[in-house]
Amino acid sequence: MPSVFGFWSNLSMLDFSDNMLSGSVPPELGKLENLQILRISSNRLTGSIPSELGYCTKMIKLDLSKNYLSGSIPSEISSSVEMQGLFLQDNKLNGLIPDAFSSLEGLFELQLGNNMLEGPIPCSLSKLHHFNSLLNLSHNKLSGEIPSCLGNLDKLEILDLSSNSFSGEIPSQLNNMISLSFVNVSFNHLSGKLPAAWMKLMASTPVSFLGNPELCVLGNDASYCREARNIHIRGWKLVGMVIGVVFSVALLCAAIYILMIRGLRKQFSSQQSLLHESKSRTEDLPEDLKFEDIMRATEGWSDKYVIGKGKHGTVYRTESVNSRKHWAVKKVDLSEESFEIEMRTMNLIRHRNVVRMAGYCIKDGYGFIVTEYMPGGSLFDVLHRSKPHVVLNWNARYRIALGIAQGLSYLHHDCEPQIIHRDVKSDNILMDSELEPKIGDFGMAKLVCDSDTSSTRSAIVGTLGYIAPENGYSLQLTEKCDLYSYGVVLLELLCRKLPVDPCFEEGLDIVTWTRKNLQEDNEWFCFLDKEISFWDGDEQFKALKLLDLALECTEFAADIRPSMRDVVASLTKLNDKYHRSVINS
Known part of the structure; x- marks a missing residue:
């Protein structure tokens, strides 16, 4: 990477991302006092991150991700007090996370994943009160306990600490991270109970808590959890009551759902009786293809003509009697919303890399979508x-x-x-x-x-x-x-x-x-x-x-x-x- 850019003092943005640049990051870039955005991601850069980048005090975004950079993260980077996004993931950085990051008061997003960083999470990160987007420390060698001070990050939305060596219990103070919409602590050595506010997060993405044998989550029968159940039996009774209520609500929802489905079926049945009055409204097939031809060619929807099955219907191969041209016909139950969605969508589309709809037919409670036949399969x-x-x-x-x-x-x-x-x-x-x-x-x-x-x-x-x-x-x-x-x-x-x-x-x-x-x-x-x-x-x-x-x-x-x-x-x-x-x- 040429060092000459370091002498172009008026530059405010440099973007060398997604190239084949090799060598080291030129320390001369530190002379660019007006530089606000520096992107050199997805290259083949090696060596360390030059501490001279700390002289770029107006830096807003620094992206050195997806390279082969090694060494420690220089604390001098924290001199860029206007920094909003720091992206150093997917490198070979080692050492500790700098304690000096607390001076980056405007930082929104910090990406340090997929490196070889060691040691604990510094509590200085909890002083970043505007930290509201993403903290990614995954796939490193970080250890120790998750610090309770992270609970101060009440604006943070995404926290990823997966694939490290964190141990101990998850502090209850992390309940204060009220803006979290996603958390991943999988594949560590965590134990004990989850913070109460995290139970909903666990329910939505249980895979984010895998790989912690001593962590008390649903279905885990670790000895620690058994002891916790004995000690907190009253709490578990309360959980049982909650589960009972949830189960009852689920039954009620299921009943409502069944009634709605029946209503939809009746609605579609009613629509069918009206639609059958006018053939033009229920059938728009290619000129050389009739519904009787489809039935004959598939031998009444025999499985041997099936060329695909999915969540929204079964696809059959058929052909025109006269032209012998092959077609694909998708059979969809009209009680499923997908028929209407697919009809509306495919009517809008005309592109060589999107399957073309040739026609449709509605009959006996089913919708049939005719498309061009693709002989190469999927x-x-x-x-x-x-x-x-x-x-x-x-x-x-x-x-x-x-x-x-x-x-x-x-x-x-x-x-x-x-x-x-x-x-x-x-x-x-x-x-x-x-x-x-x-x-x-x-x-x-x-x-x-x-x-x-x-x-x-x-x-x-x-x-x-x-x-x-x-x-x-x-x-x-x-x-x-x-x-x-x-x-x-x-x-x-x-x-x-x-x-x-x-x-x-x-x-x-x-x-x-x-x-x-x-x-x-x-x-x-x-x-x-x-x-x-x-x-x-x-x-x-x-x-x-x-x-x-x-x-x-x-x-x-x-x-x-x-x-x-x-x-x-x-x-x-x-x-x-x-x-x-x-x-x-």
Whole structure:
């Protein structure tokens, strides 16, 4: 990285992120007294963080993440009293967390995860009264007890202390962290009871408390917990009463739900009787396809014609009697909301990387959606089911990655209203005969209207392994949940592993498994698809850049993830014939 920029004294922002820069961070950058934003993330920088950066007293955001920086964090950085965001995650930093961070009074977000930091959490962090976004200390070697002073961070929304060596009980003072919407303390050595205010957080994301055998959570029968139950028997009686009340309320809700479903069925039945009066309102099929043809071609919906099954219906292969053209027909129970959602959504869409709806039919309490037939099956089939094994070279994987990105970018940025898919996964990516991908299954999709601020509010939706972290603690979702799912699909494409693969250690998914391999300095060919090791150096280099992009898309914090439009731009740049390099062997 050239040091000459240190002499351009009027610079207020420098952004070298997502390149192949090597060497060290030039200490000359400390001469930029007017520098407010410095981004050098996602490069190959080594060496230590220069203490001279402390001279940049107007610094608002410093991002050195995703490099190979080592050594300790210089306390001089705290001289930048206007600092709002400090991003040092995904490096090899060691030593203690500086006690001097207390002077960063305007700090909103601190990311120190995935390093090798040691020692306790300094209480000085609790003096950051404007700290209201994210404190990430995960995947380090921090130890000792979680300090009770963290309870002073009453504005903090996200706390991640996972994968460290913290021990002892979680202090009751952490009940004062009233703004917390997500906490992760998994894989430590914690014991005792959870703070009362954390029980709701535990119920929404129980995986965030795994890996602490002595921690008293639901279902844990550790000896400590048994003793606690004996000592606090009255408290447990109270818990029993609460559970009884909750159970009763659940029964009542279930009864109401059943009545609502029956009402919906009656409503749909009533609609059917009205709709049958006019065939034009219940059937709009392609010219050469009739409902009788569908019934005949599928032998009355025989299982041998099933080409896909999902949460929202079963998909059959059928054909026109005259033209012998193949179609896919999705059969959906009209008592399910997904039929209306899918009809409304697919009527809006016209894109080469999104499955095209050719027609529909409503009959006998079912809705039938006719789409183009995709002979290549799904991406899941190509990666995991096909026998013999489908060989995928760089061009094939790149075309798949780009096609999915272009389809999602169209949904997010070019549709009015905006469409959030909410169930992006390899099973919902369909392939034509040329392995060109098309996004399908819009049964969970959301149409986002500017006037409807609640349009993205919903219960947790999606498929295990693809669900973005914020789905566990926020009902207000954005298109960034699709970004996370897309990143998981990219990792599937590169590693040829399932999102939750049997070969992973307990508690890991493909995102955490990949990051763990990178953190442990495992060579890329140890965890990427073995086919990639036979590619030429240029293609291997591009595969690693695609891996970097997948990790960006699966960032824990949604606002850090790129937009789908940015992803398409990055992929286009990646395969530029002039953008060539040879991978280090």
